[in-house]
């Protein structure tokens with residue numbers, strides 16, 4: 150636009166300078182005098198495109214014509230640029246009489262919104278406000294679009310990738326997610342190994358199969374036959390994995406049987422298994438979980454060895470198993486396929502040696518290698534919080550060597566390896582690739598499937614660990630507040646609410662704040678209140694829709710829902726709580742929160758047992774020959790081993806027997822045989838106290 154002063158404009162438009170100045174003033178634009186230069190915004194206002202103007206000078210325009218108004222802020226910011234040497238007067242109050250000058254009728258054009266960008270980029274997510282800015286659109290427009298998609302969002306709510314893309318597509322704008330190199334990603338610290346640094350490593354084997362087909366028995370059988378000579382009789386620990394020594398080579402077994410372990414790991418991006426043993430009972434054949442196991446192993450691209458188990462049984466029919474498995478492309482070599490089948494009896498040990506040989510054969514073909522001469526990295530197999538030792542994690546070292554004292558980052562936690570215990574319960578100083586080891590010294594409990602990595606110095610480990618921790622926390626928070634099409638549906642569907650979303654409407658802002666303050670203070674363990682929206686005035690349909698979409702309760706304080714809101718609330722089954730006393734509102738929510746809490750448990754001692762004698766049985770461990778002196782002991786009770794008044798061990802029962810048979814429970818006055826899980830050091834005279842955890846009724 151060519152620079153034009155007010156008097157020039159006036160002349161050109163057959164008007165007086167004063168008329169023009171007045172007109173601008175009415176639109177909230179202050180100019181000093183007729184020498185002021187008009188900018189684009191001002192010209193728009195004068196042409197009736199940029200202001201609601203009002204006043205008599207528009208009387209000649211069609212009344213129904215409505216022009217979008219510029220927000221007052223913009224008018225403020227579009228003050229004229231004064232010329233040097235001109236008087237710089239402060240803004241005057243618009244007290245002059247209005248100009249009665251008529252504008253000539255002009256062609257009205259709708260205001261042009263800023264053109265859309267061709268492409269927008271984002272990192273991880275954007276709030277509605279940020280997205281609006283990037284698209285050069287008003288946030289309200291974006292909110293409306295989201296509503297059309299069934300998403301209720303406020304300006305500050307974060308949108309996930311899918312939603313951002315959806316909105317982008319709607320505007321015909323290309324959307325690209327920027328991937329930022331993540332300094333907290335420990336994968337980025339893993340360097341490539343040179344071929345000559347790679348050494349052979351033991352295979353890591355997972356056993357999968359249908360319920361009761363003998364996974365646990367097979368794991369035990371392999372372990373007992375092949376635990377290194379001399380180690381037998383030692384206290385074996387359950388650490389989630391163990392190693393055997395066979396033909397001078399090691400094999401690592403993950404002894405958390407079942408698919409859960411396998412899938413949890415895979416879901417978390419961890420690939421730990423090199424070989425899968427598919428156990429199929431010869432007397433039962435292919436069952437649903439057999440098929441599942443095959444799918445899991447195939448999806449992970451892990452070779453399968455089939456162990457046809459229970460061949461000692463009369464009803465055993467290994468040929469049928471082979472036949473059935475051909476359907477899943479598991480064809481034995483004898484039939485022209487390439488799948489290894491081994492007939493075994495986990496119970497009497499038949500075929501176990503051959504199975505082990507086959508595992509070693511497959512491992513050889515796979516050429517499993519790792520570099521032992523570097524800082525360790527790998528995966529968490531199991532982790533828990535131990536009362537005495539703090540966070541305890543079983544790690545599978547997959548590369549490098551882990552040493553006591555190593556600074557380490559594990560999942561979203563970190564620490565220094567304080568002590569390491571192997572699967573035989575022995576303390577070790579360092580472990581190499583494919584070795585499972587239980588460590589202590591972490592600041593928090595990681596999750597199975599988490600990756601770990603040792604660092605040369607503690608500062609780096611701490612730095613990365615802390616960054617990962619806060620990232621993890623943020624991710625958890627974002628999970629609860631992020632609006633996404635999927636989440637929304639889930640939220641509405643799922644009943645297990647661990648936080649209560651609340652919308653507060655009140656008569657005055659003061660009450661809103663008071664309510665919010667009190668509600669956010671309520672502390673009931675594990676459940677928090679999340680105030681997602683507040684406002685002054687009646688409860689509207691929007692409030693109800695928002696509540697419905699976010700699974701929220703609407704609290705009205707001295708306000709009522711309007712007709713539409715009431716109707717919608719009925720239809721959407723949204724809970725609206727109306728109160729006149731703040732205290733009552735708080736009380737009600739607190740009660741609801743208590744009802745929402747997970748049940749609380751307390752310990753109930755159910756019986757006492759006296760150990761009268763002990764037997765050591767090689768494959769079983771120490772059996773306590775005991776007598777129930779009080780109450781009863783049940784198979785699923787938890788027990789406490791007390792010696793001279795001191796609790797020596799607390800844990801689960803491995804087996805409870807009456808004579809040779811498994812017993813569900815044994816009552817006072819009867820004898821029984823007991824073995825404890827992971828504990829063999831039972832002595833004559835020990836007292837075993839049995840207890841169960843019972844849910845407490847809340848008032």
Ligand SMILES: Nc1nc2c(ncn2[C@@H]2O[C@H](COP(=O)(O)OP(=O)(O)OP(=O)(O)O)[C@@H](O)[C@H]2O)c(=O)[nH]1
Pocket residue numbers: 358359360361362363364365366367406458459460461462493494495496497
């Ligand atoms: N006769 C015979 N019985 C076996 C054999 N292997 C396992 N069993 C029995 O089969 C039953 C189930 O064995 P488990 O090892 O518990 O089976 P699992 O697959 O681990 O079962 P889940 O852990 O429940 O999935 C037990 O009673 C075992 O004693 C075998 O080779 N021969």
